[in-house]
Structures are given as structure tokens and as C-alpha cells.
Amino acid sequence: MKHIISLLALALLFTTCTDNLKEDDLPIDDQEVEKTVTEYGFALNDFNVIRDSIRTGDTFGDILNEYGVSNAKIFGVATKFKDSFDVRRMVVGKPYMLLNSKDTLNTTQVFIYEKNKVDYAVVDFRDSLQVFSNKKDVKYVEKEASGIISSSLYLSMEEQNLSPALIDKLANIYAWTVNFFKIPKGDRFKIVYVEKYINDTIPAGVDRIKAAYFEHKGVPLYAFEYENDSLKNDFYDEKTENLRRAFLTAPVKFSRISSRYNLKRRIKYYGYKLRPHKGTDFAANIGTPIVATADGTVTKSERRGGNGNYVKIKHNSTYETQYLHMKSRNVRVGNFVRQGDVIGWVGMTGNTGGPHVCYRFWKNGKQVDPFRQDLPASKPLPKKYHEAYFNLITPLRDKLDCITY
Template identity: 75%
Template sequence: MKYLLYILPALFLLLSCEEEIKEDDSIVPLSEEEIITREYGYTLNDFNVVRDTIRKGDTFGGILNENGVNNSKIFEVATRFKDSFDVRRIVVGKPYVLLNSKDTLNTTQVFIYEKSKVDYAVIDFRDDVSVNLFQKPIKYVEREDSGIITNSLSVTMEENNLSPAMTERLANIYAWTVNFFKLQKGDRFKVVYTEKYIDDTIPAGIDKIKAAYFEHKGVPLYAFGYNNDSLHGFDFYDEKAENLRRAFLKAPVKFSRISSKYNLKRRIKYYGYKLRPHKGTDFAAPIGTPILATADGTVTESERRGGNGNYVKIKHNSTYDTQYLHMKSRNVRVGNYVRQGDVIGWIGMTGNTGGPHVCYRFWKNGKQVDPFQEDLPASKPLPTEFREDYYAKIEPLKTQLDCIKF
């Protein structure tokens, strides 16, 4: 009996809760018209909303003319606001939104153009015309990933459901220390990075890589991103604060293959097996692929001549020069100063060549040498005064990398 006294109130309370839930279930949900929707800073319920994408043949003026905006306002946007929004540069495939008046005229009052997943322009035609550029709220989420090379870096990324952008990011970080044309099966990597999300759910790409680990031929290579207000720019260093950059990139073309190596003892059947030394390294790639300067320097030659075809030669310092042959076209002139990674031309088939490639030639003290056999100079390590701060910041990142499983 005593237990019943405790059970009955609880049972009554349970029944009361069930009754309340039943009453809540009977509430009629709001209609779509009654739900207030806000986007891009506007209450969409106040407009007739049209969503579309730029199609081939579309123009800014054409779209708005069709939706009742007069030519004077279109002209004002095209001239007065051309520095912030160039109406000639709307791109096919990009989405846009029209906020039209809720009357019989259905005239566009606001035009919203999404330049990217994050950036958008708002042109408001009500009263005085205004143009404003905005960014959608971005959330940054830290992620960890790893992989084991089975074929190429890009194939491995695909197998691990990683963004193709990750391939380029890692290739850029390790461009000076890893020859990505000679990755071995079993090479592996780990990475800690941040990814961008719009409205908490829409992926907007990789933000930045915080730390990475690449094991090539059994040799571990750590990379930690570091910047300090007193330093000139963000860079990657290893666990000993050595800069991962070298004075020269490993190759002048991204993600191509070596079709012919530097070989002073080369003999070719076509020429009767006579000795025909090859003093360059050929990188095969499709016509039009960008060719990059492998180091900072000054252009000393940029011309078309004989078997070289279109070519560029760069003097980097008193010791090193590089040359790039068989270009489709050149992007620099004699006297231009170029930075490492600048596009100096494009892959072609000019001069003596059997297929699209760039012949990369490398001089040391006036003599052509094989760059892959040279101990090329490294960039300067992190200055001593920053090392205490650097070591403190990378310690938890290194522990985090070491704990990631392949």
C-alpha cells in the first residue's frame, strides 16, 4: 500500500504529461507564408524571389531590363560602381537572386550576384542605387586526415575522399623537399587543417593547413605553418625550425612526368645510336600547361631560336641559371624580374620535339648539370629570436600529428 502511494502521483504526473503532449500535437503548423525567411540581410517574404544562374549570352543589363529596371539605373551601376562591381565580369554558371516587388509590375528591386560560395554583391535599385559587397558567415572547423600512397598523390586523395585542393596544398608545401614525380608506393602523409563552412553546413573549401607530415622513402618530413607579426609572411618550417623552402623548385611544371632524364651517355636509334648527350630534363604535360620559374631571378633571354623553339633563360645569381625550352608561348621579356612559381610560359611543341613538354636545363657556374644530383641551397632557417615562440606553438601540433593513425 505504502508503495502504491508513491506510484500513484508519479503515474498521474505521467498521464498529465501525455495529455499535454497530445494537446501540443493538435497545434496547426505555420504556413510557408507565415514563416519569416531572412537571407542576404533582407526579409524574403517582402519580395517575389527569383533564383537563377548566369547563362551563355546573359548580360547584367539584359537580365535587369527584362525585369523592369530602367536603363539609367543600369548605366549608373555600370559606370559609378565599376570599381566595386564590374558588370562585364559576370560569369556563366554563377547563381544570382532577384528580389522583385510584390505588385503587378513585379519589378526587380534588388539584384544579388554570388561571386563565390562566400562572396556576394548586392545591388539595391530602390531610391538611390547602391552597391555593396558582403561575405557569408563562415565557420572554421579543424580536421585531421591521413593516407598511404597507392599510385599518385591525387589518386590517393580521391581514394580517401579528400579534396583535390589538398593535393595542391601538400605539393606546394613539400615542393622543395619531395620529388612528386617519384613518389613510392607506401609513402604516406598526415595533415591537420581547417575547413570552411557556410551557414554551418555548406563546405566552402580548405582554409589553411596548420601542420603536415609526409613520409617519403621512409624519411619523415614534418611541416608546421608559422607566422609572426615581425616576420615577412607565413611559411612552413620543420621540427628543427628549418625552412622547408629551397632556392629551387624540384620541377617547373606541376603534376607532370619526367619523359627524358639528364643523360650525357644517351644514344638514339634514329641517329644510328650515335652519342647525343641530353643536358636537360624533359617534363611532359599537355599543351598550354603553365611553366613556372623554379627560383627568383632576372630573365636574360626570351626568344625563339632553332631547335630550342620558344624558350626563356633566367639568371638567379652568380652561380645558377635555368632555361626552359619548346614553349608554346612566352610570358616574360628580357630584363623582367620573376619570383619563384611565376608563370613564365606555357607547354608547347616548338623547335625539335616529338611531343608536348618543357626541356628544363640547369647551369651551375656556367656548366650544365643535373639539378636532381645537386645539393641545392636551402632558404634561411627561422631566426633565433622567434624559435622559443615557434617551438611552443608546434609542440601540441606535433603531438596531434603523431597520434593520427594511417
């Protein structure tokens, strides 16, 4: 009995002594160790961290003045480091982070601005002023998608929760060969694409499409991405033909044709008199970007009469295009524009009953219907690259063919 009592007393003493131990005396496994949190390459534990986003009216100076950064340093960033970080181009809604000192002054020591999900700018006020751009670690994951169009490409892809960026990239690939404003039900698509992830789990958008298949009116259209040191990125079919043509089918994306080219048009309001329509109207919301349908030189950029704000482009000795009723123009006479460049925005200037762009197309000085023209294609892939091209696309074509709808 005495032996049992002694053991109980010893156990009680050990427990009491353990309870009275200071935290520093405990084994390391029993201590609560503060975990170091690292972001953008900085140990956040060393700072008071403030996260926010750019709001309307915010300026770089206003944000940092509040936390003790001198005007001299702010001015230095604004004037000496424009190439790395132009403070005038901060966008409302973009997130930023302040790393402030852990003292009563709470002075900002580091400012970090996210340009997008991957790229960010760092302004380090400690010691000598440093400003630089960097990227988050990105993982690239290959994915597949497919679908059958029931109403429009946009809605069919959106129903599958595919991103607008992926829709836009697919539409751009086939913009020269498929008229997305009159696409029949039953057309189908397959895509092999690459998506970006930050920290393995956070989606950061679509990187690129590697290969695509679009069946339009029963005609199969393959597209494979290809580039090398001598060729810029482009898409070719299974026979090495370039998918690009000299002209895009439309000057706006995901719109609808509200009025076609029609030389026999009669309007009730004008007593059914013959009033030919020599353009194609694309209805779109005010502010929708209008793009040049082909490379060329701007010959007109002005506001005049029923045309409203308009731009005219000469592409070569054969073709010219014109874009009417713009809200505002983005080019001047003499500018050289590339296919897809934004030349203005949809509006309602001039004679118009609603927001749209009237697209006019000239061939040899005569206005014609662009949808009835056999427009020239771009050059095919040079023969010297064929072997490398076929080696690249063979497994990609196999992947496309194996994707089910």
C-alpha cells in the first residue's frame, strides 16, 4: 500500500513540475512555433501586412503618404522607374499589398502591385530604392474540351464553364474560315489547350491552344499551333495550309448581323423606294472594340454627315474597308494598322437607329458584299519546316480524334 502511495505522489509531483515548466524549457515539438509565411519572396511575419485594391481616385502617392513614405521617394518611383512600374497605369480593382514596419510608425517599406494574376511590380523603399517586376511561379496543365453547338459558340462553351479567354482564342483561330454570325446548329469542336495555375491550385487563365478541331457544316477543320526561331506563332491545318486569310469575317467579336449588304432594299418609312444598303451592319453594345479586318494604312479618320465617326483603311491596290458610326476613333490618317488592332469603338454617331458598326468593303473601287468574296489566304507553311511540323502534330491529332463529345 505504501508502495502505491509513493508512486501516486511521484506522478503528482512530475505532473506539477511539468505544468510549471516555462515554454522555453519544453521540447521543441511541444512549443507553438510561428510558421513563416512567404509571399512575393517576402517573409510576411516580418511586417504589418495590409491588403487592398486600387479604388477610383486612388493615386500611388495618396496610398503611400498615409503610411509615412516621403514625397521624394514617391517622386523617385514615378520618374525614374517607369519601365518597371508606371504608377500612372494602376488599374481600378487591381490588388496591392503594403508591407509596413512592425513599430509604432507603421511605415510602408515595400509596395507590391499585381498587374495581373501572374505579373507583379515591387517597390522596395528599404535602404536604396529598388523597383522591379517579377512573376509568380506558374504551373502549366494541358487540358481538353469539346462540345456540340446548339445556339452559338459562346453559349455552347459557356454552358461547359469554359472561360471567355478560351472562347476568344478559339474564335480567333477560325475567324478567317468560319462565319460565327451564321453558325448552324450541330457544328462541333474539340480543343487541346494549356491552362495556367499559381501554387498548383489557383487558376491563372488560359495560356494557349495547342490544337483544335472544328466541324463546320460537316467539313472538318483542323488547326495546329506552330512556331520556331524563324516563324512567328500561327495555326496551320493537317496539310500545312495557313488558317489565316487576308481578312477577318467581321470587325467586332460575338455580335450579330442586323442588316446585310442588299442592293434591292426597300424601306417602308421611305415609301418603299429603292434604298440600297452597301454595307453590313453588326449590332453591338456601345463601347465594343472595332478592329481592322486586315493590315493596311488609314486613309480616312473623321466625322462626316450620316457616316458619323468613321475610319477607312486601304489594304492594297485591290481592297479597302470602312467602319461607320463609331463612338470614337483610335487611329489617325497615315497610321499603319495590323489585323485585329482596335481602330475605334461602337457608337451611334451619324444616321443610325441603334448602336452598331456599318462595315463597308471595296474591291477595285466598287463596294461589294464581303461574304460573297473569295478572299485570298495567307501563305502555307514553307516546305523546309514540314518534317518538324508533322512530327509535332501527329500526337496532337491523335489526341483530338480520341476526344469524345
